Amino acid sequence: MLHKHCSLSSCKPISQPQKPQRIPSVVCKAQSGKAKVAVLGASGYTGAEVVRLGALHPNITITALTGERQAGKAFSDVFPHLVTATSCPKLIKIGDVDFSNVDAIFCCLPHATTQETLKQLPRHIKIVDLSADFRLKNPDTYTEWYGNAHAAVELQKEAVYGLTELNREQVKSARLLANPGCYPTCAQLPLYPLIKSKLVLPDDIIIDAKSGVSGAGRAAKESTLYCEIAEGINSYSVGKHRHMPEIEQGLSEAAGSDVKVSFTPHLMNLSRGMQCTSYVKMAPGTSVDDLRAHLKETYANEFFVKVLDKGIVPHTRHVRGSNFAMMNVFEVRA
Numbered sequence: 001m002l003h004k005h006c007s008l009s010s011c012k013p014i015s016q017p018q019k020p021q022r023i024p025s026v027v028c029k030a031q032s033g034k035a036k037v038a039v040l041g042a043s044g045y046t047g048a049e050v051v052r053l054g055a056l057h058p059n060i061t062i063t064a065l066t067g068e069r070q071a072g073k074a075f076s077d078v079f080p081h082l083v084t085a086t087s088c089p090k091l092i093k094i095g096d097v098d099f100s101n102v103d104a105i106f107c108c109l110p111h112a113t114t115q116e117t118l119k120q121l122p123r124h125i126k127i128v129d130l131s132a133d134f135r136l137k138n139p140d141t142y143t144e145w146y147g148n149a150h151a152a153v154e155l156q157k158e159a160v161y162g163l164t165e166l167n168r169e170q171v172k173s174a175r176l177l178a179n180p181g182c183y184p185t186c187a188q189l190p191l192y193p194l195i196k197s198k199l200v201l202p203d204d205i206i207i208d209a210k211s212g213v214s215g216a217g218r219a220a221k222e223s224t225l226y227c228e229i230a231e232g233i234n235s236y237s238v239g240k241h242r243h244m245p246e247i248e249q250g251l252s253e254a255a256g257s258d259v260k261v262s263f264t265p266h267l268m269n270l271s272r273g274m275q276c277t278s279y280v281k282m283a284p285g286t287s288v289d290d291l292r293a294h295l296k297e298t299y300a301n302e303f304f305v306k307v308l309d310k311g312i313v314p315h316t317r318h319v320r321g322s323n324f325a326m327m328n329v330f331e332v333r334a
C-alpha cells in the first residue's frame with residue numbers, strides 16, 4: 001500500500017538551561033501557603049532556569065540551593081543575569097541542606113548522582129527530577145542504555161513520567177516526577193497524539209533532531225568547546241542515543257504495541273533551542289489538514305504548546321528564552 005508521507009516539525013527551547021520548566025501543581029499545592037523548595041544542582045543550566053522561574057512564582061519560597069564546585073558562592077555570582085533573584089539563599093553542598101524544612105525539591109543533578117541522592121530523602125518531600133534516572137520504567141532497559149544497574153529501583157517504580165500535556169492526571173498526584181529528556185519532549189509532543197488517534201502509522205518513523213549546546217550542561221567537556229562547535233553541525237550517538245528508548249517507551253504506549261524509531265540527534269552552533277523534524281506515514285484516507293486539526297484540538301487548552309497555522313514553520317528563535325513548544329505538519333511526498 002502506498003502511504004502519503006508527512007513531516008512534523010517541532011521546536012522547543014532548551015537550556016542555557018531550558019526545557020519546558022513549568023512548575024507542576026504537584027509542587028505548588030504541596031502545602032497550604034507557599035511550598036518550601038530546594039533546588040539541587042542550582043549552579044547548572046537547568047538549575048538556574050528552575051530558580052529563574054521559581055523565584056518569581058507566587059506559590060514557592062526557595063529555601064535551599066545546592067552546588068558542588070560552586071558551593072559557598074552567592075547564586076547571583078554564579079549567574080549574574082539572575083542578579084534580581086536577591087532573596088535566593090547562597091549555594092551550599094547537598095549534605096548541608098536541612099530537608100526537614102523542605103516540601104519539594106527540583107533535582108538538577110547529573111545522571112546517576114541523582115539516584116543515590118534521592119533515595120536518602122525523607123518521604124514527605126515531593127520531587128521533580130530533571131535527570132534521566134527515573135524516566136525508563138523497565139530497569140533492564142535502563143541498564144542496557146545507561147550502562148549501570150539502577151541504584152533506586154523502588155523509587156523508579158513509583159516515578160511518573162512528567163510530560164504534563166500528555167500525562168496531566170498522573171502528574172497531579174505524583175510524589176516523584178521524572179521530567180522528560182529534551183529530544184523526547186520535542187519528538188513526543190507531536191507524535192504521541194497522532195499515533196494514539198491512529199492518524200499516522202507507528203512504523204518507519206524517522207526523527208531528525210537538532211540541539212543547542214547548552215543541552216550538554218555547563219560542565220567543561222572537549223566536545224562542547226567553542227572550536228568543536230562553531231561554524232558547523234554534527235550528528236552524534238548515531239543509532240545509540242539514550243533518548244531512543246525513552247521515545248520508544250512513550251510512542252509504544254500511544255500505539256498500544258511495540259514502536260521502534262530511527263532517531264539521530266545533531267549538535268548545532270546554537271547556545272539554546274531544539275528543532276525536531278519527524279517523518280511519518282499517514283494512515284490511508286487522512287490528510288495533513290486532518291493531522292494539524294487533531295493536534296490543534298489536542299493542545300487547544302495547553303498554554304505552552306502552539307500548533308501553528310498551515311504553512312508556518314516553527315523556528316527556534318520563536319521560542320528562545322520561553323517555555324513554549326511550537327509545531328506544524330507538512331506533506332513532503334504524495
Ligand SMILES: NC(=O)C1=CN([C@@H]2O[C@H](COP(=O)(O)OP(=O)(O)OC[C@H]3O[C@@H](n4cnc5c(N)ncnc54)[C@H](OP(=O)(O)O)[C@@H]3O)[C@@H](O)[C@H]2O)C=CC1
Pocket residue numbers: 014015017018019040041042043044045046047066067068069070071094107108109110111113130131132180181182214215216217218219
Ligand atoms: N541542559 C539541558 O538542556 C537539560 C539537562 N537535563 C538533565 O538535568 C540534569 C542537570 O543538567 P544540567 O543542568 O545541564 O547540568 P550542569 O552540568 O549544567 O549542572 C549540574 C549541577 O549538578 C551539580 N553537581 C555535579 N556533580 C555533582 C555531584 N557529584 N554532587 C552534587 N552535585 C553535583 C553541579 O554543581 P557545580 O557546577 O557547582 O559543580 C551543577 O549544579 C542532568 O541530569 C541532565 O541530563 C534535562 C533536561 C535538559
Ligand SMILES: CC(=O)N[C@@H](CCC(=O)OP(=O)(O)O)C(=O)O
Pocket residue numbers: 014130131132180181182183211212213214215216217265267
Ligand atoms: C546537546 C546534548 O549533549 N544533549 C544531551 C541531552 C540533554 C537533555 O536534555 O537530556 P537529558 O535530560 O537526558 O540529559 C545529550 O545528547 O546527551
